[in-house]
Amino acid sequence: xxxxxIALALAASTVAVSARPAAAWEPATSAGIAEQAALxxxxxxxxxxxxxxxxxxxxxxxVPPADAPELFVVLHQFLSxxxxxxxxxxxxxxxxxxxxxxxxxxxxPRSFAANHFFDPKTGKGLSERTLTGLTGKLRTWLxxxxxxxxxxxxxxxxxxxxxxxxxxxxxxxFRDQYVKAVRARTEAARQRHLAGTLVAAGAIxxxxxxxxxxxxxxxxxxxxxxxxxxxxSDVGSRFERVAALAYGxxxxxxxxxxxQRAQPRAYFxxxxxxxxxxxxxxxxxxxxxxxxxxxxxxxxxPSDLKRAVVxxxxxxxxxxxxxxxxxxxxxxxxSGVCLANFTEDGKHYRFWIGDDCALExxxxxxxxxxxxxxxxxxxxxxxxxxxxxxxGEVALRGTGAEFGSGRLTLFWDDDASIRTAYHDEQVLADAxxxxxxxxxxxxGEAIRVSALFEGKDAAGAALVxxxxxxxxxxxxxxxxxxxxxxxxxxxxKKKKSPVFPSxxxxxxxxxxxxxxxxxxxxx
Amino acid sequence: VSxxxxxxxxxxxxxxxxxxxxxxxxxxxxxARVAPFRVRPDSVQPGALVGPFDGxxxxxxxxxxxxxxIVYATWIFGSGYGxxxxxxFHEEVTNTDTTGRYQLRSLYDVxxxxxxxxxxxxxxxxxxxxxxxxxxxVVYKRGYVAYRSDRxxxxxxxxxxxxxxxxQVALERWRSDFSHARHLRYVGGGAALASLTAWExxxxxxxxxxxxxxxxxxxxxxLITPRRQSLVAAQLLTQKEIKDATxxxxxxxxxxxxxxxxxxxxxxxxxxAVGQPQAFDLAVRLWTIGQGPSQKRYxxxxxxxxxxxxxxxxxxxxxxxxxxxxxxxxxxxxxxGVVVLxxxxxxxxxxxxxxxxxGKMAYQRLRELSPATDRSGGTEP
Numbered sequence: 001x002x003x004x005x006i007a008l009a010l011a012a013s014t015v016a017v018s019a020r021p022a023a024a025w026e027p028a029t030s031a032g033i034a035e036q037a038a039l040x041x042x043x044x045x046x047x048x049x050x051x052x053x054x055x056x057x058x059x060x061x062x063v064p065p066a067d068a069p070e071l072f073v074v075l076h077q078f079l080s081x082x083x084x085x086x087x088x089x090x091x092x093x094x095x096x097x098x099x100x101x102x103x104x105x106x107x108x109p110r111s112f113a114a115n116h117f118f119d120p121k122t123g124k125g126l127s128e129r130t131l132t133g134l135t136g137k138l139r140t141w142l143x144x145x146x147x148x149x150x151x152x153x154x155x156x157x158x159x160x161x162x163x164x165x166x167x168x169x170x171x172x173x174f175r176d177q178y179v180k181a182v183r184a185r186t187e188a189a190r191q192r193h194l195a196g197t198l199v200a201a202g203a204i205x206x207x208x209x210x211x212x213x214x215x216x217x218x219x220x221x222x223x224x225x226x227x228x229x230x231x232x233s234d235v236g237s238r239f240e241r242v243a244a245l246a247y248g249x250x251x252x253x254x255x256x257x258x259x260q261r262a263q264p265r266a267y268f269x270x271x272x273x274x275x276x277x278x279x280x281x282x283x284x285x286x287x288x289x290x291x292x293x294x295x296x297x298x299x300x301x302p303s304d305l306k307r308a309v310v311x312x313x314x315x316x317x318x319x320x321x322x323x324x325x326x327x328x329x330x331x332x333x334x335s336g337v338c339l340a341n342f343t344e345d346g347k348h349y350r351f352w353i354g355d356d357c358a359l360e361x362x363x364x365x366x367x368x369x370x371x372x373x374x375x376x377x378x379x380x381x382x383x384x385x386x387x388x389x390x391x392g393e394v395a396l397r398g399t400g401a402e403f404g405s406g407r408l409t410l411f412w413d414d415d416a417s418i419r420t421a422y423h424d425e426q427v428l429a430d431a432x433x434x435x436x437x438x439x440x441x442x443x444g445e446a447i448r449v450s451a452l453f454e455g456k457d458a459a460g461a462a463l464v465x466x467x468x469x470x471x472x473x474x475x476x477x478x479x480x481x482x483x484x485x486x487x488x489x490x491x492x493k494k495k496k497s498p499v500f501p502s503x504x505x506x507x508x509x510x511x512x513x514x515x516x517x518x519x520x521x522x523x
Numbered sequence: 524v525s526x527x528x529x530x531x532x533x534x535x536x537x538x539x540x541x542x543x544x545x546x547x548x549x550x551x552x553x554x555a556r557v558a559p560f561r562v563r564p565d566s567v568q569p570g571a572l573v574g575p576f577d578g579x580x581x582x583x584x585x586x587x588x589x590x591x592x593i594v595y596a597t598w599i600f601g602s603g604y605g606x607x608x609x610x611x612f613h614e615e616v617t618n619t620d621t622t623g624r625y626q627l628r629s630l631y632d633v634x635x636x637x638x639x640x641x642x643x644x645x646x647x648x649x650x651x652x653x654x655x656x657x658x659x660x661v662v663y664k665r666g667y668v669a670y671r672s673d674r675x676x677x678x679x680x681x682x683x684x685x686x687x688x689x690x691q692v693a694l695e696r697w698r699s700d701f702s703h704a705r706h707l708r709y710v711g712g713g714a715a716l717a718s719l720t721a722w723e724x725x726x727x728x729x730x731x732x733x734x735x736x737x738x739x740x741x742x743x744x745x746l747i748t749p750r751r752q753s754l755v756a757a758q759l760l761t762q763k764e765i766k767d768a769t770x771x772x773x774x775x776x777x778x779x780x781x782x783x784x785x786x787x788x789x790x791x792x793x794x795x796a797v798g799q800p801q802a803f804d805l806a807v808r809l810w811t812i813g814q815g816p817s818q819k820r821y822x823x824x825x826x827x828x829x830x831x832x833x834x835x836x837x838x839x840x841x842x843x844x845x846x847x848x849x850x851x852x853x854x855x856x857x858x859x860g861v862v863v864l865x866x867x868x869x870x871x872x873x874x875x876x877x878x879x880x881x882g883k884m885a886y887q888r889l890r891e892l893s894p895a896t897d898r899s900g901g902t903e904p
Contacts, residue, residue, distance in 0.1 A: 027609060035708060044731045055728040058707065077640050080612035082597040082659050084712035094724070097712065108608055229556050234654065245559065250671075250679040250709060 024116050024210050026244035027104045031085060032252030033209045033366070034103035034202050037373035038096055040255050046381050047095055050468045051181065051194055052417075052448065057096040061195040062188070065091050071199070074108050075101060083249050098195045102169060102202020103209070112167070116210040118158035119219040120269045120277045121315070126155030127219055158207050158216070158277070159268035169203035171264060174380065175454075175464040182452045182466045183409070187417040201380055205373045208267055211277040212369030213240060214286035214361075218315060223287040239287060242358045247366060255371030260378060263461060267376045276372040282317040283333065284361060285340050289314050290351040296344060300326050308349075330357070337364055385451040385467030389441055396451055398435035401463055405429050406455010412442030419450070433458045447472045553646050555655035560672065560685045570687030572598065572658045574629040578690030580619045580662055580670075582777065585757035585792070588623025589694055590776040592664035595713050596627050599657040600642055610653050611642030616715050621776050621797050625662075630655070660685070661711060663719060666779035667694035668701065669710045676709050696755055696779070699786035703727040754893050756792040756809040759863065759885040765794060765805055768877040768884075769867075773797060780806055788812050802848055802868035807885065813860035820862045821855040828853070837882045838863075843875055850875040852882040859893055 024030065038044075044056035053059035065072040065087075072091070079086050085100040087093035093101065107113040117126040162170050177196035184190040210216045215223035215237060226238040247253075261267045261275070269275035273282070285291075291312045297304055305324040309331065313319055318339060323332045331339045331351075338357035342349050353361075383400035394410065410423035423439050430436060435453060442449045450468040457463040555572045562570040576596065580589045594617045602610035613633060619625050633643045646653045660672040668676050670692045672685040684691075703726035710720050762775050773796050780791040789810055796803035810820050821840060825831055830845040837854035844851035850872050853864040863885055867878045 039704075039731075044728075048728075048732065055724055056731055058704070058724040058728045058731075060724075078609040078611050080597040080599050080609075080614065080659075081713040082595065082612075082614070082661060082711045084708065084710070086712055088714045088717060093712075104609075229654075231554060233652075234554070234556065246681065248673060248679075248681070250674045251681070 024107050024113055024206070024216070025213060025240050027079075027107075028083070028249040029240065029243045029247060029252065029366075030103045030106070030206050030209060031083060031100045032247060032249040033212075033370050033373050034100045034205050035096065035249065036252050036254050036367075036370040037205055037377050038099055040258055040370065040374035041377040041381070043095075043099075043377055043381055046384075047194075050384065050450075050466060051190070052187075052468065052470070053095065053191075053194075055094075058094050060092050061095055061098060061191045061198075063087065063091040063093075063098075063192050063195045065089075067091075067192060068196075071105070074105050078108075079104060093195070095194070095198055098198040099202040099205075102199035102204075103206040104202075105199070106169060106203035106206035114155040115161035115164070115167070116158050116207050117155055117216050117219070117221075118211060118268060118277050119217060120273075120275070120281050122219070123157065124219075125157035125160075126221055158211060159265050162204050162207055162264060169200045171204065171462070174200035174204060175462060178464050178466070179452065179454060182411070182450060183419075183421075185419050190419070201377065204264070204380070205376060208276060208376055209369050209373055211268055211275070212280055212365050212372070213237070214280055214284040214365075215239065215288075217277040217281040218284075218286045218289045220286040220288045226287060237287075238355075239353065239358050239361075242355050243362050243366065246359055246362065252370060253363070253367040255367050255374050257371055258374045258378060259368075259371045260375040262379075263459075264376060264379060267372055267379070276369065279368070280365070284318065284365070285351075285353065287353055290340055290353070293345065293348045293350045295347055296349055302326060337361060383463070383465045385435065385453060385465055387449060387451055387467050387469040389449065389469065389471065392441050393438045394441050394449060394451075395438050396435060396467070398433075398453065398465060401465055402433040402458035403427075403429065403435040403453065403463065403465070404433065404456040404458050404460065406453050406463070408435070408437075408439075409452045409454075410439055410442070411450045411452070412446035413448040413450070414445055415447060417447075427453075427455070429458060442471075553649055553655065554653070556657070558658065558687065559681075560687060562686065563688050564684065564686045564691060565689075566686075572655050573631065574598075574627055574658070574687070575632070576625075576627040576658075576660065576690070577688055578625055578686070578692055580623045580625065580664075580692040580694060582667075582757055583693035583695045584755050585761070585777070586693075587757065587762065587777040588619070588621070589664055589667070589778055590619050590621045590623055591778070592619045592623075592625075592662050592667075592694070593617075593715055593719065594619060594625040594627070595661045595663070595716055597657075597659050597713075598630055598643075598655060599659070600646055600653055601656045602651055602653045610651075611640050611645075613638065613640075613643050614713065616713075619662075621774060627660075661713075661716060662692050662694065663710060663716055664694065664778065665719065666697055668697055668706065670694060671709065671711075674709070676706070679709070696757070696790065697786075699788070702730060704730050754809065754811055754861070754889070755790040756807040756863075757790070758892055759792070759807055759809065759888050760794075760805075760865075760881060762794065764884055765871075765881065768881050769805075769871050769873075771796070771803070771871055773799060773803070775805075780808070796871065800868075800870070802870035805865070805867045805871055805881075808864040808866075810862040811860065812862070814857055815860075817855060817857060817860045817862050821853065824853050824862070824864060836879065837886050841882065843879070845875065850878050852878045854882060854886060856886070856889060859889070861889060861893075863889070 025033070038057060047053045047056045047059060075086050085097045085104055087097070114126050156164055161167055164170055167173070174197060177193050177200055180193035181190050181197050184193055223239065224237045225235050228234055228236045228238050228241045261270065266275055269277045291309050292314060294308055294312045297308050302324045305326055306322055309322060309324060310319050318333065321334050322339065323334060325332060329342050331342065333339055338360040340351050341354045341357050342351045383398070386397045386399055388395045405428045408425050408427045409421050411419045411421050413419050422442055427435065427437070448468060448470050450466060453463065453465045455463055558570040558572045560570050562568045580592050581587060582589050596615045598613045600610040600612065602608060613630065615627055617625055617627065630643055631647065635644065638644055645651065646655060662670040671682065673682055674680065675682050703723045707720060707723055707727050710716055757777070762777070765771065775794040776797055777792060777794055780793045791809070792807045794805040810817065812820060825833065825842055828842070828844040828851055831842050833840065833842045835841055837852070838856045841852065841854035844853070848869055849866055850869065851864060851866045852875070853862065855862050863882070865878055865882050865885065872878045
């Protein structure tokens with residue numbers, strides 16, 4: 001009896017000190033990666049040309065809160081608007097904001113965060129492997145209690161999670177919203193679903209971005225129980241906390257190039273080991289998958305030390321590329337980036353990842369993660385159907401994907417942007433997988449023609465692609481140049497000049513007067 | 524009996540241990556992370572996320588207080604035993620006063636009526652696992668680059684000079700080579716800020732579409748393009764000089780005029796008499812546009828201003844103008860390619876003479892700030 005009571009007391013005390021590991025990049029980092037991905041991709045131009053939004057990434061999209069009550073509970077009650085990804089009371093937010101909102105809410109409900117782990121060595125998701133000892137077991141139990149289900153059992157591997165039926169922001173959810181964003185009859189409905197498309201895309205980016213965090217791809221849940229605050233109950237991933245403090249949302253570096261893969265799953269892991277999870281897992285240590293501590297060898301020669309380190313790796317990688325710098329107490333890779341710190345602890349060498357070391361890693365990891373995220377965004381949005389109107393026909397040609405069989409629908413928009421389907425056919429894959437065909441032209445009063453393909457790609461994976469063409473370029477241009485239609489400008493109203501109301505307009509650069517003013521001076 | 528007593532002791536210990544977990548309400552003080560900012564600019568002690576906060580907002584080029592700037596503050600909470608999720612936020616919006624100062628109350632002083640989602644009360648009661656994790660502040664006034672307490676605009680690096688009390692915010696004037704896309708990302712959101720920055724969205728969209736490249740490079744990368752320091756209208760006159768010249772004993776609010784944002788070619792400074800009608804205001808407009816265009820701009824002023832008389836008493840050419848209620852003085856410095864227009868309400872300037880003397884001071888300041896180089900390479904005496 002006494003033993004049981006002690007165990008209860010111990011369990012309760014352990015609950016106190018084992019609280020709240022953050023299980024993903026912190027919201028600021030997730031938001032920053034999504035923003036950089038959007039800016040590096042062609043999404044801005046796609047939103048203008050395919051979805052008719054002159055403001056592109058900065059175009060406001062409205063989702064009435066009543067249309068997505070659960071989403072708005074999260075957005076309005078729990079997330080601060082100060083970072084630009086929370087819609088206002090009417091549900092108005094920029095396209096970029098919706099994408100980032102998706103990236104931030106992907107951890108909600110919290111049990112979903114368990115599905116953002118993937119070990120490419122085993123092909124599995126989260127496990128309790130690194131939670132050892134009584135404390136570890138209690139923490140495992142605690143997480144289960146907190147999320148009201150067995151976290152470990154529910155941990156779907158991240159690449160599977162984006163295809164999972166229980167994930168409302170999966171690829172299927174993305175495609176569903178995308179189709180509605182093209183098919184809906186009114187412009188408001190199309191924009192509402194476009195916002196939904198972007199939220200789903202943001203959530204998918206979040207799952208991928210988590211593959212840039214070493215603990216997520218090295219099966220290291222214990223790394224998420226490190227103490228990160230002054231009180232013992234403030235625990236989480238120190239590595240991810242350092243990322244949030246050092247980079248935040250705004251400081252996430254832009255990707256140096258866009259990493260493009262054929263299929264969404266390949267961005268996570270692929271046979272060529274070039275998925276983000278593959279690369280991260282093999283290049284970096286995480287806090288609890290460092291080399292085991294070992295007795296100091298007699299020789300402090302770097303090559304002997306390296307051999308000893310490699311013998312004590314808990315996972316096979318990173319191994320061959322290790323460089324040991326005994327005087328600096330660092331393990332680096334061949335390019336000199338810190339992988340871990342080590343120190344002499346009595347007769348042993350002990351390993352850890354210091355904050356400076358983590359910062360060196362983050363400077364490489366974050367832009368690389370953003371480059372994969374940008375590529376995935378491109379894979380999701382870039383495939384299109386090029387449309388040309390020639391005489392009485394519309395010529396179609398698919399680009400950016402290998403089109404298989406599916407359903408092709410053509411729409412036309414009238415002056416009021418009311419969209420009507422006017423042609424629908426089942427298509428079979430052509431030899432070139434390019435969907436090349438001609439269909440009837442829309443009615444003469446059409447101002448825009450759009451095409452939607454819903455089917456499969458050449459490999460049999462689900463594929464949804466759209467294309468759109470404005471038939472009245474002057475209208476398009478006018479829209480693009482008419483800011484007041486998109487965003488009222490209360491502050492741009494000229495106030496009465498404080499003095500001399502008849503003062504001539506000052507003019508901005510680009511205005512006729514200012515161009516005159518801004519002529520190059522030869523002085 | 525002793526066995527029962529022993530069991531009771533163990534039970535009591537167990538209950539105490541269980542009830543004093545952070546999950547149990549009422550046992551612990553409201554939890555907050557260590558603030559990443561100092562308590563005061565001159566201190567090495569960390570501040571408190573909970574607040575209160577105060578500071579002063581000034582114009583970076585003139586050091587004059589900036590009144591009427593919007594100050595938007597957010598406290599962010601997190602919660603979770605197991606997996607962390609955002610737990611809510613509390614926001615406060617205020618404006619800087621006529622001396623450029625702002626004050627924000629502590630979270631402990633937030634009344635229930637202002638606690639929109641009840642998160643502050645939940646935190647104060649240590650309900651659940653709620654924790655105060657962050658505080659952020661944004662200062663914005665049109666015509667200036669916004670200010671964030673967590674990041675710098677120039678390189679998006681962490682801001683290290685924010686302080687809980689006596690914080691100094693130096694707002695940099697907006698320049699035409701700044702990126703609106705970058706600025707909108709920097710400002711972030713919130714209903715108040717979104718409406719104030721709505722005008723920038725079209726500029727930002729055009730920028731991302733590559734439609735604004737004709738007006739020169741934008742800061743769309745992580746680094747500012749090094750450039751020559753621009754001359755701005757705020758540098759030409761001080762409040763003291765105006766008061767000395769006019770005998771006015773009130774105070775001025777200062778900031779750009781609401782006609783157009785500052786650019787490399789144009790800047791303005793409005794000295795707005797506090798609590799007085801417009802007839803007590805003075806405005807300075809400065810065009811820095813090169814030799815040829817400056818001649819044209821001066822000619823346009825000469826044509827368009829009411830009651831113009833050319834006097835040529837300041838710079839290369841100068842004029843006086845008068846309209847019901849206002850005086851005006853403009854001058855041209857052809858060598859520097861600069862035109863300046865000063866306008867003064869007749870309640871502040873009882874005749875045009877104080878304005879002329881202020882024009883001369885402005886011209887002298889211009890010469891000091893921008894030594895001109897003549898065509899032979901020598902400098903102006």
